[in-house]
Amino acid sequence: MANPLHQFEIQDVVPIHIGGLNASFTNSALFMVITVAVVTLFLTASTRGRALVPGRWQSMAELSYEFVAGMVRDNVGAEGRRYFPFIFSLFMFILFGNLLGLIPYSFTFTSHIIVTLAMALFVFVGVTVIGFLRHGAHFLSFFVPKGVHPVMWILLIPIEVLSYLSRPVSLSIRLFANMMAGHTMLKVFAGFIVPLGFLGGWAPLAMAVALSGFEFLVAFLQAYVFSVLACLYLNDAIHLH
Amino acid sequence: MSGFGMAFRIGTELVAALAVGLVIGLSLDRWLDTAPWFLVVFFFLGAAAGILNVYRTASGLVSAAPDQEGSGDGNGDVS
Numbered sequence: 448m449a450n451p452l453h454q455f456e457i458q459d460v461v462p463i464h465i466g467g468l469n470a471s472f473t474n475s476a477l478f479m480v481i482t483v484a485v486v487t488l489f490l491t492a493s494t495r496g497r498a499l500v501p502g503r504w505q506s507m508a509e510l511s512y513e514f515v516a517g518m519v520r521d522n523v524g525a526e527g528r529r530y531f532p533f534i535f536s537l538f539m540f541i542l543f544g545n546l547l548g549l550i551p552y553s554f555t556f557t558s559h560i561i562v563t564l565a566m567a568l569f570v571f572v573g574v575t576v577i578g579f580l581r582h583g584a585h586f587l588s589f590f591v592p593k594g595v596h597p598v599m600w601i602l603l604i605p606i607e608v609l610s611y612l613s614r615p616v617s618l619s620i621r622l623f624a625n626m627m628a629g630h631t632m633l634k635v636f637a638g639f640i641v642p643l644g645f646l647g648g649w650a651p652l653a654m655a656v657a658l659s660g661f662e663f664l665v666a667f668l669q670a671y672v673f674s675v676l677a678c679l680y681l682n683d684a685i686h687l688h
Numbered sequence: 689m690s691g692f693g694m695a696f697r698i699g700t701e702l703v704a705a706l707a708v709g710l711v712i713g714l715s716l717d718r719w720l721d722t723a724p725w726f727l728v729v730f731f732f733l734g735a736a737a738g739i740l741n742v743y744r745t746a747s748g749l750v751s752a753a754p755d756q757e758g759s760g761d762g763n764g765d766v767s
Contacts, residue, residue, distance in 0.1 A: 605733050606736045606737045607737075609712075609730075609733050610738075610740050613701070613704040614704075617697075617700045617704030617705075617741070620704060621696065621697060621700045624696075625696065668693050672693060672697065
């Protein structure tokens with residue numbers, strides 16, 4: 448049976464070694480480039496016509512715009528409008544990365560924790576910087592729970608700070624674990640189809656079909672969860688609860 | 689959000705805070721050579737932060753935020 452974890456292996460496409468540093472262009476990097484290219488192509492080609500009554504492709508592009516715009520408006524409010532390009536890029540990058548990873552023989556870069564952690568840390572650091580820029584030192588009041596006697600602050604402020612620091616960790620683990628678990632499970636069930644033969648192979652095949660459908664849901668849901676949480680963190684930084 | 693997504697989200701919230709507490713405790717111990725005291729302290733702080741995260745997620749403080757625009761202070765009392 449094929450190794451179900453083989454799909455996550457990083458392979459060098461263009462080996463680049465600078466000093467002792469391995470900066471090779473890997474299959475992971477290749478699929479990130481492909482994702483960016485596909486997103487750009489999808490958005491520019493579909494809106495080329497600029498029809499008043501949108502066609503299929505244009506309405507798909509408009510739908511994704513409306514979806515993210517509504518998400519930013521609902522979760523951050525009017526001040527969130529200037530961060531829309533970032534949230535939209537984040538959402539489209541993760542969504543298309545997840546969806547392109549479902550194509551057989553492709554690579555899912557969102558199933559690597561280093562990729563999701565980099566994105567989550569970018570959101571985390573960015574949101575913290577925005578909070579300090581907007582509120583200055585007053586942003587630190589975010590960590591002081593309201594309606595609590597000052598004596599309890601000694602205990603509660605470290606807990607609040609830890610809770611804040613755990614955000615990028617939970618954000619990155621959620622996306623990475625969902626994608627990795629789904630793809631591994633799909634591969635395990637698919638690996639049983641041929642060994643079980645014509646009589647027994649139908650059960651894992653049905654399972655693989657059902658899981659593929661489920662993976663489409665997960666791909667969309669996780670992209671949505673990641674960007675909606677980025678919005679909520681942004682909202683916290685802008686409005687301080 | 690689906691039930692599955694919600695369940696997974698709550699699970700990661702709990703584990704993530706605990707993991708952050710453990711990492712901070714272990715590195716402080718290694719730096720100041722005080723093993724195991726910082727680990728013990730930050731284990732409990734991390735666990736508390738994890739439960740706080742779960743409580744906030746589950747009580748809809750995070751997911752119900754859009755409906756209660758501007759009434760931020762009231763959220764804590766409602767739940």
